[in-house]
Amino acid sequence: MFNALIDQIRSTYRLAKRATAKSMPLIDETLWRQATEPYRALQRLTKEENRRLRLIASDFLSRKTIRGAAGLDVTALIQVQIAAQASLLVLELGISQFDDWSEVIVYPGKFSAQRETTDHLGLVHTSRDVLAGEAWLGGPVVLSYEDVAPPDESHRQHYAHNVVIHEFAHKLDMRNGNANGYPPLHKGMSAATWKRDFMSAYLDFCKRIDAQRQSAHAPVPFDPVAAMTLPIDPYGSQNPAEFFAVASETFFECPELLAEGYPAVYAQLKAFYKQNPLMS
Numbered sequence: 001m002f003n004a005l006i007d008q009i010r011s012t013y014r015l016a017k018r019a020t021a022k023s024m025p026l027i028d029e030t031l032w033r034q035a036t037e038p039y040r041a042l043q044r045l046t047k048e049e050n051r052r053l054r055l056i057a058s059d060f061l062s063r064k065t066i067r068g069a070a071g072l073d074v075t076a077l078i079q080v081q082i083a084a085q086a087s088l089l090v091l092e093l094g095i096s097q098f099d100d101w102s103e104v105i106v107y108p109g110k111f112s113a114q115r116e117t118t119d120h121l122g123l124v125h126t127s128r129d130v131l132a133g134e135a136w137l138g139g140p141v142v143l144s145y146e147d148v149a150p151p152d153e154s155h156r157q158h159y160a161h162n163v164v165i166h167e168f169a170h171k172l173d174m175r176n177g178n179a180n181g182y183p184p185l186h187k188g189m190s191a192a193t194w195k196r197d198f199m200s201a202y203l204d205f206c207k208r209i210d211a212q213r214q215s216a217h218a219p220v221p222f223d224p225v226a227a228m229t230l231p232i233d234p235y236g237s238q239n240p241a242e243f244f245a246v247a248s249e250t251f252f253e254c255p256e257l258l259a260e261g262y263p264a265v266y267a268q269l270k271a272f273y274k275q276n277p278l279m280s
């Protein structure tokens, strides 16, 4: 306990020292408050955590380039909104978790991406997806600003929705290759337990989604009324990588929903992120 406290003081001191260096200006306090206060995942932080997050987000901005696409002017506010939420994931892990890439690209709204897939006959199929965010292996994170901006309270979903947490969770997952829901774990964590707990929750979630679709005779996309009883975004049923990213959104935004719906997944994420948002 005492050693952990000393480590924390040391790391905060190191960060503070770097924050005062010319290369890493500390984010202005008024701008920081304006950028962070509307987000419920950030509202849960203690004063001390908020102070450390500001240092890490300042470090994030000194290391990464955030550029606009399709005519978006990336203001200081947009930069801090993204940096603060991305840094939340590594508040206890360190900014080095994001070391293998350098750029964030922000579109004004949803953007379309062209995909090519090859089928078993060798035929190449081209499709277009409309996206709110995307994380490239070893490359940039791409975001839609209309999804990054604080949500209008009247349009808030029952479950969590946070595109920045989602895409940066994929980035952590990609630290050992393609996103698959199995990021590199920390010392003391068990890969077998992680796989067991995530897979059983994922399969249960897929069953619930199928059952609701059938009972509501709802075509895809998923019936939003039926989704009101789910702990996490139905999008998590796409595959284990999306389940991990969506569970991470819920862990930080609506921890009580995840802890109640999938307590074993909550416990794994608590160990992975070294945070316990339920206690904040």
Ligand SMILES: [Zn+2]
Pocket: 166, 170, 241, 242, 245
């Ligand atoms: Zn995703």
